[in-house]
Amino acid sequence: MKKLLFIQLALGIFQIDLAVRQEAEQHPELEKGKDICGGRVRLERLHNHGTAGGRLKGHMPAIAGVSGLVTGGCVAYFLRLLWKEGRTLEKTGFAFLVGGALSNLYERCKNGYVVDYIRFRLPGGRLGRLVYNLADLFIAAGALMITLGRKEET
Numbered sequence: 001m002k003k004l005l006f007i008q009l010a011l012g013i014f015q016i017d018l019a020v021r022q023e024a025e026q027h028p029e030l031e032k033g034k035d036i037c038g039g040r041v042r043l044e045r046l047h048n049h050g051t052a053g054g055r056l057k058g059h060m061p062a063i064a065g066v067s068g069l070v071t072g073g074c075v076a077y078f079l080r081l082l083w084k085e086g087r088t089l090e091k092t093g094f095a096f097l098v099g100g101a102l103s104n105l106y107e108r109c110k111n112g113y114v115v116d117y118i119r120f121r122l123p124g125g126r127l128g129r130l131v132y133n134l135a136d137l138f139i140a141a142g143a144l145m146i147t148l149g150r151k152e153e154t
Contacts, residue, residue, distance in 0.1 A: 003082040006095045010078070013099025014106075017135040021107065024117040033119075040121050046131055047113040053130050064108040071101040093145025100138035 024030055024045050033044035050057035078094040081087065107114045116131040 006078075006082055006091050009092070009095040010099040010102070013096060013135075013138050014103045017100065017103040017133065017138065018106070020134050021103075021115040021117070024115055030117060042119040042121060043117055044119050044131055045115065045117045047111075048116050048131070049113045060108060060112050064105065067101075067105050067108060071098070071105050074098055074101060087149060089145050090149030093142040093147075093149055096138045096142030096145060098142075100135035100142065103135040104133075104139075 024043075027045070030043050030045035033042050035042050048054055049060060051063055056063055074094065075098055078091075078098050081091055081094060104114055114133065116133045116136075118132045118134070118137075119130070120128055120132075122128045
């Protein structure tokens with residue numbers, strides 16, 4: 001039964017991200033951007049036709065293919081991991097990562113781009129130049145949980 005909860009978590013993350021993207025698409029004013037959190041966060045919608053930072057623009061079929069292979073590998077490992085005892089943090093991390101990755105892959109295949117809408121304004125950091133979506137944040141959080149979960153096992 002616990003296995004099903006991790007799968008539901010991954011699918012819930014997928015659905016939440018798609019719902020937030022749809023909401024971002026409904027607001028054309030976000031193309032110009034809107035500061036929140038005292039200007040530290042900016043809601044700024046864009047269509048990313050490449051990889052992170054818009055790299056490899058114009059190569060979406062190849063990007064979607066590689067993304068599909070990597071995501072498929074993560075899903076397969078996640079499903080295999082579910083049958084192992086314990087490792088709750090690692091399983092939770094893979095649920096986050098898989099949910100986010102599936103959402104980005106779905107957008108790439110469906111639209112030919114990924115909707116990004118969150119920019120963090122950090123002093124002097126490269127991260128402030130990029131625009132993210134919720135799936136990206138779930139993927140990053142998942143990778144961190146996987147790393148911490150594996151350290152617990154050693």
